[in-house]
Amino acid sequence: MIGVDFELTTEHRLIQQTVRDFATREVGPVAAELDRTSRFPRELIARAADLGLMGVMVPEAYGGSGLDTIAYLIAIEEIASACASTAVVISVNNSLICDPLLRHGSEDLKRRYLPGLATGRLLGCYCLTEPQAGSDAANVQTQARREGDHWVLTGTKIFVTNGVEADVCIVYARTDQEPGARGISAFVVEKEWPGVTVGKVEKKLGIRASSTCEIVLEQCRVPADHLLGERARGFRVALSTLDGGRLGIAAQAVGLARAALEISAAYAAQRHQFGRPIAEFQAVQWMLADMATRTDAARLLMHRAAVLRDRGRPYTKEAAMAKLFASETAMWAAHKAVQIHGGYGYIQDYPVERFFRDAKITEIYEGTSEIQRLVIARHVLGMH
Amino acid sequence: MDIIVCLKQVVDPELPQTEFAIEPATGRQVREGRPLVISTYDENALEVALQLKDRGGGKVTVLTLGPQAVISDAFRLALAMGADEMVVVDDPRGPDRLGGEKAAILAAAIRRIGRFDLVLTGCESADWTERVVAPVLAEALSAACVTFVSRVEAADGTLMVRRMADEGFHRVEVRLPAVLSVASDESNRPRLPKLKDILAAKRKPVHVWPVADMPAAPGDLAAGVEVREVVIPQRTTRCEFLEGESAEQAAALAQRLRDLKLL
Numbered sequence: 001m002i003g004v005d006f007e008l009t010t011e012h013r014l015i016q017q018t019v020r021d022f023a024t025r026e027v028g029p030v031a032a033e034l035d036r037t038s039r040f041p042r043e044l045i046a047r048a049a050d051l052g053l054m055g056v057m058v059p060e061a062y063g064g065s066g067l068d069t070i071a072y073l074i075a076i077e078e079i080a081s082a083c084a085s086t087a088v089v090i091s092v093n094n095s096l097i098c099d100p101l102l103r104h105g106s107e108d109l110k111r112r113y114l115p116g117l118a119t120g121r122l123l124g125c126y127c128l129t130e131p132q133a134g135s136d137a138a139n140v141q142t143q144a145r146r147e148g149d150h151w152v153l154t155g156t157k158i159f160v161t162n163g164v165e166a167d168v169c170i171v172y173a174r175t176d177q178e179p180g181a182r183g184i185s186a187f188v189v190e191k192e193w194p195g196v197t198v199g200k201v202e203k204k205l206g207i208r209a210s211s212t213c214e215i216v217l218e219q220c221r222v223p224a225d226h227l228l229g230e231r232a233r234g235f236r237v238a239l240s241t242l243d244g245g246r247l248g249i250a251a252q253a254v255g256l257a258r259a260a261l262e263i264s265a266a267y268a269a270q271r272h273q274f275g276r277p278i279a280e281f282q283a284v285q286w287m288l289a290d291m292a293t294r295t296d297a298a299r300l301l302m303h304r305a306a307v308l309r310d311r312g313r314p315y316t317k318e319a320a321m322a323k324l325f326a327s328e329t330a331m332w333a334a335h336k337a338v339q340i341h342g343g344y345g346y347i348q349d350y351p352v353e354r355f356f357r358d359a360k361i362t363e364i365y366e367g368t369s370e371i372q373r374l375v376i377a378r379h380v381l382g383m384h
Numbered sequence: 385m386d387i388i389v390c391l392k393q394v395v396d397p398e399l400p401q402t403e404f405a406i407e408p409a410t411g412r413q414v415r416e417g418r419p420l421v422i423s424t425y426d427e428n429a430l431e432v433a434l435q436l437k438d439r440g441g442g443k444v445t446v447l448t449l450g451p452q453a454v455i456s457d458a459f460r461l462a463l464a465m466g467a468d469e470m471v472v473v474d475d476p477r478g479p480d481r482l483g484g485e486k487a488a489i490l491a492a493a494i495r496r497i498g499r500f501d502l503v504l505t506g507c508e509s510a511d512w513t514e515r516v517v518a519p520v521l522a523e524a525l526s527a528a529c530v531t532f533v534s535r536v537e538a539a540d541g542t543l544m545v546r547r548m549a550d551e552g553f554h555r556v557e558v559r560l561p562a563v564l565s566v567a568s569d570e571s572n573r574p575r576l577p578k579l580k581d582i583l584a585a586k587r588k589p590v591h592v593w594p595v596a597d598m599p600a601a602p603g604d605l606a607a608g609v610e611v612r613e614v615v616i617p618q619r620t621t622r623c624e625f626l627e628g629e630s631a632e633q634a635a636a637l638a639q640r641l642r643d644l645k646l647l
C-alpha cells in the first residue's frame with residue numbers, strides 16, 4: 001500500500017460509536033456530580049467492564065477484549081470527552097496494570113490476575129512514585145528483602161491512582177543494592193495482604209472522582225513468584241509500561257481537548273453579544289480554529305505512535321511526543337474554552353470549569369512535560 | 385425460539401431538518417451523503433429478540449430489505465449485540481417501496497429462511513411511519529399479529545405480551561408463530577455491544593439474496609395504494625403585538641389563544 005491511511009477501519013469506527021454512546025448516555029450525565037462529590041465512579045466502572053473496557057488489549061483467552069492500541073485509545077478518548085476521572089481509572093487499569101502483566105508476567109500471574117482485572121472483578125493500581133522518586137523514578141527507596149521464598153517489602157508509595165479502591169498493586173522496590181535503576185524490581189502485590197495499607201488520601205485540583213493516595217508497605221510478605229519480570233530489571237518494566245501509559249494519557253488529553261472545543265463551538269453559536277452570536281467575532285473563531293487544529297494534530301501524533309506500537313516497532317519518542325503535545329493541547333484548549341465562555345466559564349454550572357482543572361494533570365503524571373521533552377531530546381540527539 | 389427481526393435502514397432521523405430533502409421528480413427522499421442508521425423502534429425489536437434469546441435460547445436472524453451497496457455499519461452492530469446471522473434482500477428500490485409491497489417481499493424472504501416462531505418489527509419506521517409491515521407480514525405468513533407491543537414474556541409455547549393502549553396497556557396472550565410490532569419501553573432499550581463482539585461480528589454469516597429471487601407475493605398485498613405527492617410542510621412564524629395595559633393584553637391574549645383553539 002502506498003501512502004498514509006487516515007481513515008479508521010470499520011471496527012474502529014464501530015468501537016468509537018459504541019463507546020461514544022456509552023460516554024454520552026451514561027458517563028456524561030453524572031460527570032459533574034462525581035467531580036463535585038469526589039466520588040469514585042464505581043457503577044460506571046462496572047458498566048465499562050461489561051463492555052470490555054477494563055482490558056481492551058488483553059487477549060480474549062485472559063478475559064479481555066483482544067483489541068489493538070488504536071481501539072484502546074479511541075475508547076479512552078471517548079470516555080475522557082465525558083469524564084476525565086473515569087478515563088484515568090480505566091487507563092491506569094489497562095496501561096499500567098494489565099499491560100505489564102501481559103508483557104512481563106509469568107503464565108501463573110497472568111492466569112491469576114488478568115481475568116479479574118479485564119472484567120472489572122479486580123481493579124489495579126501502579127505504585128512507582130515515592131516522596132524522593134518523582135521525575136527521578138529510579139531513585140526508588142522502597143526495600144525488598146529476601147526471606148526464604150518470599151520478598152519482604154517496606155516503603156511508602158505516593159500519588160497512587162486507584163489506590164483506595166484497588167485490589168492489585170504493581171509495586172517497584174529495590175531488591176539489589178545497586179545504584180539507581182539497576183537495583184529495582186517489580187512485584188505484583190495484593191492490597192489485602194498483611195502489611196499493605198492505604199495512607200493519606202489526597203485532595204486534588206482536578207480528576208477528583210479518581211482517588212489518589214499513599215500505599216504504605218510495612219514488612220509486606222510477597223511470594224517470590226510474584227516478581228514481575230526479572231529480578232533487578234524492574235526499571236525496564238516501568239519504562240516500557242510508561243510508553244504505553246503515556247498514550248493512554250494522550251488519549252485522555254485529546255478527549256478533554258475535543259470536549260472543550262465542541263462545547264465552546266456550541267456555546268459561541270448561541271451566546272449573543274453586541275447583537276450577534278459571539279461565534280461571528282473573528283477573535284472567537286480563531287480560538288476555535290486553533291483548538292480544532294491542535295486537537296487533530298494531537299490525535300494524529302497519538303495514532304501514529306499507536307500504529308508503531310501495534311507493529312512491534314520502537315515508539316518511545318513518538319509516545320513522548322504524543323503525550324507532550326496532547327497534554328499541552330488539552331490545557332491550552334481548556335484555557336481557551338473558559339475564555340470563550342467568559343464569566344460563565346469560571347462557574348461550576350458549565351463543564352469547562354471542570355475541564356480546566358482536569359486538564360492540568362495530563363501535563364504532570366506519567367512523566368511531566370519537561371520529562372517528555374527530555375526523552376524526545378535524547379532521541380533527537382542520539383543520546384538514548 | 386427462532387426469531388426473525390426486520391431491521392430497516394433509514395436516514396438518521398436526528399439529522400437537522402435542513403438535511404431532509406425530497407427529489408421533486410420522484411418524490412423519494414434524498415439518502416445520498418446522509419448517515420444511515422437502523423430505524424428507531426427496530427432497535428427496540430432487536431433488543432426484545434435478544435432478551436428472549438438470553439432467557440430461552442434459540443436463534444436471532446436479522447432481515448433487511450434495501451440496496452446491499454449501502455448497508456451500513458449499523459448492521460454490524462446488530463450482529464455484535466448478539467444476532468446470529470443476517471439476511472439482506474438486495475433491492476435498490478427497497479427504501480422507496482410502500483409498506484405492503486415491502487412486507488410481501490419480506491414474507492417471501494422469511495419463507496425462504498424457513499423455520500421461525502416469531503417475527504418482530506418496529507411499530508413504525510422513522511421515515512414513512514406507515515405501520516403496515518407487521519400486519520401484512522402476519523397475513524402473508526398466516527401468523528398471529530399484535531402491534532405496539534412494549535413487553536414480551538415467553539410462556540409455554542405461547543407469549544404473554546403487553547400492548548400499548550390509551551392510558552394503559554392490554555395484556556394479550558399470543559400463539560406462535562406470531563408477528564409483533566414493537567414500541568419503545570424502558571425494558572427494551574437497545575443494549576451496547578461488548579467491544580470484543582464488534583470484532584467477532586465480522587465472522588457472523590451474512591446472506592445476500594437478490595430481490596428478483598424472491599417469489600412474487602401471494603395476492604396483491606400492495607394494491608390500492610399509490611403515493612401521489614410528498615411534501616415537506618412549510619413552517620412560518622408570525623409575531624403579533626397586543627396593545628394596551630397588562631390586564632387588557634392578558635385578556636386579548638387569552639381570547640386569541642381560544643380563537644386558535646390552543647386553550
Ligand SMILES: Cc1cc2nc3c(=O)[nH]c(=O)nc-3n(C[C@H](O)[C@H](O)[C@H](O)COP(=O)(O)OP(=O)(O)OC[C@H]3O[C@@H](n4cnc5c(N)ncnc54)[C@H](O)[C@@H]3O)c2cc1C
Pocket residue numbers: 092125126127128129133134135136158159160161162204212361364365366367368369370371374
Ligand atoms: C493525580 C496524580 C496521580 C498520579 N498517579 C500516579 C500513579 O498512579 N502511580 C505513580 O507511580 N505515580 C503517580 N503520580 C505521580 C506522578 O507521576 C509524579 O507526580 C510525576 O511524575 C512528577 O513527579 P513529582 O511530583 O515528584 O515532581 P518532581 O519530579 O519533583 O518535579 C517538579 C518539577 O521539576 C521538573 N523536573 C524534574 N526533573 C527534571 C529534569 N531532569 N529536567 C527538567 N525538569 C525537571 C518537573 O518537570 C516538574 O516541573 C500521580 C500524580 C498525581 C498528581
